[in-house]
Amino acid sequence: MREAGRDIRVSGATMLAAMLAMTSVFAHDHDGTPHEQPIWTWTPDQIVAHIDTVRAGADLTPKGWPGGNKVAVTFSFDVDTEPVWIGFQEQSSPSYMSRGEYGARVGMPRVMKLLAKHDIPATFFIPAMTMELHPEVVPTIQANPRNEIGFHSYVHENPLRLTSKEERRIYSQAMTLFEKHVGKKPSGFRSAAWDLTESTIAIVKEMGFVYESSMMADDRPYALMSQGKDTGLVELPVEWILDDWPLFQISWPTKHVALRNAEDVYSIWKDEFDGAYEEGTLYLLTLHPQVIGHRYRMAMLDRLVTYIKSKPGVWFATHEEIALYVKQQAGR
Numbered sequence: 001m002r003e004a005g006r007d008i009r010v011s012g013a014t015m016l017a018a019m020l021a022m023t024s025v026f027a028h029d030h031d032g033t034p035h036e037q038p039i040w041t042w043t044p045d046q047i048v049a050h051i052d053t054v055r056a057g058a059d060l061t062p063k064g065w066p067g068g069n070k071v072a073v074t075f076s077f078d079v080d081t082e083p084v085w086i087g088f089q090e091q092s093s094p095s096y097m098s099r100g101e102y103g104a105r106v107g108m109p110r111v112m113k114l115l116a117k118h119d120i121p122a123t124f125f126i127p128a129m130t131m132e133l134h135p136e137v138v139p140t141i142q143a144n145p146r147n148e149i150g151f152h153s154y155v156h157e158n159p160l161r162l163t164s165k166e167e168r169r170i171y172s173q174a175m176t177l178f179e180k181h182v183g184k185k186p187s188g189f190r191s192a193a194w195d196l197t198e199s200t201i202a203i204v205k206e207m208g209f210v211y212e213s214s215m216m217a218d219d220r221p222y223a224l225m226s227q228g229k230d231t232g233l234v235e236l237p238v239e240w241i242l243d244d245w246p247l248f249q250i251s252w253p254t255k256h257v258a259l260r261n262a263e264d265v266y267s268i269w270k271d272e273f274d275g276a277y278e279e280g281t282l283y284l285l286t287l288h289p290q291v292i293g294h295r296y297r298m299a300m301l302d303r304l305v306t307y308i309k310s311k312p313g314v315w316f317a318t319h320e321e322i323a324l325y326v327k328q329q330a331g332r
Helices: 012-022 044-051 083-088 094-118 128-133 137-142 164-182 200-206 244-248 262-279 295-309 319-329
Strands: 055-059 071-078 123-126 148-151 222-226 229-235 282-287 314-316
Touching: 071 262, 071 319, 083 094, 083 128, 094 137, 094 295, 123 128, 123 137, 128 137, 128 164, 137 148, 137 164, 148 164, 148 319, 164 200, 200 222, 200 229, 229 319, 244 262, 262 282, 262 295
Parallel strands: 071 123, 071 282, 071 314, 123 148
Antiparallel strands: 055 222, 222 229
């Protein structure tokens, strides 16, 4: 890659260093105070307790899906727009923000057109400030009552930089804006950057969410555990290989450079669907209008949806529909 006439070579070590720099606070005390004690100084009990903060419980895959269908397919779109740059990426220049604006201005109309063409619903996770910056987004989504809107932070802030008090206050602030624009509380929670603090799950339970969708302990829906206890939350797991950001996006601040050929990404996503179809479980794809919304990528997504629809026994559903169904089937 080249930037301003100079070669850019991103090594694995460089990328790892950048990731560590962004997540230097890896634990919190019980009062929410961040600390940076090296893991090798912890006792076995401390390590076990820390890992038990959030873990996977029972597999909640039902014996069958509604209508006798073989597999559940759900598409989520994280409508991050400018907040992902000014929040998590900490880049507030007009150039970076324009990339986020592309998601609302160009990506969303293309996404909505594709969903309408195939007559399928989707779940949209939206930072509260995206709703303020682009108030047209929510009504556009709600034009199809089958769609779902989920919670996705205030301004795509990095949760690992927050104390428990800050996290609770910011999520409450975001929820106020969410209800203002959406008109009701959400069922689903997705953390910015797919990461949780030691306080997040307790806050999510307090706020009354039905499901969480940020963890990666399985391909299938599962019960979410915290401190060895069942939280009552359904986890709809995500995965980086089923996300367009790491495969397509360029982010100079985090030294992430990925300009994949659409055919390569199609192959990954198709093969993952085939595996989910064979297992009769869950296929969850996470997309960002500012990333997937470019022309050749939308053509690839159209092709993927066409392929999935060619298979018998596919249930296209929102995250909420899947979470409620597996919860009911499990007698939870």
